[in-house]
Amino acid sequence: MPQFVLTTLAAADYRKTLRDSRQQFGQYQRDRYKTILDTAIHEVVENPHSPRSRKRDELAPGIRTYYLGGRGQRASHFLVYRLLESGIVEITRILHVRMEMVNYLPEENKFGERKPGHPQ
Numbered sequence: 001m002p003q004f005v006l007t008t009l010a011a012a013d014y015r016k017t018l019r020d021s022r023q024q025f026g027q028y029q030r031d032r033y034k035t036i037l038d039t040a041i042h043e044v045v046e047n048p049h050s051p052r053s054r055k056r057d058e059l060a061p062g063i064r065t066y067y068l069g070g071r072g073q074r075a076s077h078f079l080v081y082r083l084l085e086s087g088i089v090e091i092t093r094i095l096h097v098r099m100e101m102v103n104y105l106p107e108e109n110k111f112g113e114r115k116p117g118h119p120q
Contacts, residue, residue, distance in 0.1 A: 003045070003087075003088045003089070004041065004044075004045045004088060004089040004090070004091060005088055005089075005090050005091070006090075006091045007090065007091065007092050007093070009092065009093055010080075010091040010092055010093050010094055013093055013094035013095065014037065014094055017033070017037065017077060017094055017096075018030050018033065018034055018037075021033045036068055037068065037077070037094070040066060040068045040079055041079065041091060043066070044066050044079055044081055044089055044091075045089045048064065048081070048083045048089055049064075049083075050066065052066060052067070053065060053066040054066075056080075059080075060082075062082040062083065063080060063081070063082050063092070064080075064081055064082060064083075065078045065079065065080055065081075066078065066079040066081065076096055077094055077095060077096055078094070078095050079091055079093075079094055080092045080093040080094070080095060
């Protein structure tokens with residue numbers, strides 16, 4: 001079964017995205033957005049080279065992005081990830097579409113400590 005890890009930055013992004021969603025749109029929308037985020041992570045883990053993802057080597061070697069919107073989903077974030085040699089998907093960031101990705105990726109691919117699975 002494919003596995004994934006979130007970097008410390010991605011785990012913080014996950015929590016912040018849900019917290020901001022609750023503050024701006026309420027608990028119901030926060031819960032809907034959590035489902036969208038979790039579904040996107042699952043899709044990326046199951047098919048890291050999904051046609052819905054884009055190779056983004058200009059950001060860093062091996063980086064891919066996956067837009068959470070589309071397919072009837074109203075979402076405003078990208079998963080930024082890479083497939084490690086071990087076959088594990090590393091979610092490196094979860095960024096809003098208005099953010100300039102290159103400004104939010106650490107230099108020299110230092111994405112922080114890795115934590116398995118979802119943040120709590």
